[in-house]
Amino acid sequence: MSTAVPADLTYPFAATPAPGEMLDVAPGVKWQRMPLPFSLNHINLWALEDGDGWTLVDTGMKTPQTAATWEAILAGPLAARPVRRVICTHMHPDHVGMAGWLTRRFNCPFWMTRLEYVTCRMLVADTGREAPADAVRFYRAAGWSSADLERYKARFGEFGNMVYALPDSFHRVSDRDELTIGRYRWRAVIGRGHSPEHLCLYCPELRVLISGDQVLPKITSNVSVFPTEPDADPLSDWLASLAAIRAAVPDDVCVLPAHNEPFRGLHARIDQLIDGHERSLHRLRQELSEPRCATDVFSLLFRRPVSEGNLQMATGEALAHLNCLIRRGQVTCEEDPAGVTIYRTCPRAD
Numbered sequence: 001m002s003t004a005v006p007a008d009l010t011y012p013f014a015a016t017p018a019p020g021e022m023l024d025v026a027p028g029v030k031w032q033r034m035p036l037p038f039s040l041n042h043i044n045l046w047a048l049e050d051g052d053g054w055t056l057v058d059t060g061m062k063t064p065q066t067a068a069t070w071e072a073i074l075a076g077p078l079a080a081r082p083v084r085r086v087i088c089t090h091m092h093p094d095h096v097g098m099a100g101w102l103t104r105r106f107n108c109p110f111w112m113t114r115l116e117y118v119t120c121r122m123l124v125a126d127t128g129r130e131a132p133a134d135a136v137r138f139y140r141a142a143g144w145s146s147a148d149l150e151r152y153k154a155r156f157g158e159f160g161n162m163v164y165a166l167p168d169s170f171h172r173v174s175d176r177d178e179l180t181i182g183r184y185r186w187r188a189v190i191g192r193g194h195s196p197e198h199l200c201l202y203c204p205e206l207r208v209l210i211s212g213d214q215v216l217p218k219i220t221s222n223v224s225v226f227p228t229e230p231d232a233d234p235l236s237d238w239l240a241s242l243a244a245i246r247a248a249v250p251d252d253v254c255v256l257p258a259h260n261e262p263f264r265g266l267h268a269r270i271d272q273l274i275d276g277h278e279r280s281l282h283r284l285r286q287e288l289s290e291p292r293c294a295t296d297v298f299s300l301l302f303r304r305p306v307s308e309g310n311l312q313m314a315t316g317e318a319l320a321h322l323n324c325l326i327r328r329g330q331v332t333c334e335e336d337p338a339g340v341t342i343y344r345t346c347p348r349a350d
């Protein structure tokens, strides 16, 4: 994820919840924050009143700090009722990390979209494996050095360490499903590109959108190509799903995002996100009149320097832009003798 110039948005809540506390953000909707051990140091989670219990949306990453914060929340603001259901917007560890811990503790069901659930099971299963040759070849083709590749091999499989044993079954949520949660009906709105089948929840009556990582006010969500599907075009998916969400959800909602603060100005923010990517694609296409590999285009796409810590994310995001331009017929690529993929503007592109 990278920082971007914030759109003209408003933030209706002056304070953010302290660890172990919750703030009411709409009737029956509570906001809490969990710590994250990254430069992005928090995730927002939501508890919805659901009859005599709670439905939780997203769960935090599996860390001792998150478990301690959950203990405080469960003994404090949520103590009066049991957790009846856990919903996760998508499979990333900061969202799904404690789902299994919560569902086992309360013996309650887990709700997710199918692609998020099965992809998460796949990634967790990589923990303990050796880095696959396909993946090493993929990052070498992107321009990584031997030292970068060795670090990747040493780190491979860390995903599973950030996720408590997943619930062994799930209730499938599909696009446009209506979920009754307490007194309100919430509509499933699916996004793609940041993760395969990301769930947002829109409540027309409350005029609230729980947006997960699909629409964030101050940072742009990572959109990456991964070694399991080198030709994927997640950026086209991302742009199309942002446009679809803009059409499906009115502008006057209060957006509850997974990072930063609740905000108003959904359509302006979506327009800005789409516009930012289109401008990057335009610059990239011009830059590729000179042949370059994926790691050569970082300075064009990112304001901040790319370090060891964010090399994989930056590479995935650069490849997402390159694959999108290939899909649009504006860029072509070929492998050089060292196995590095070199991209250039199509001579026939207008």
Ligand SMILES: [Zn+2]
Residues within 6 Å of the ligand: 090, 092, 194, 195, 213
């Ligand atoms: Zn995410």
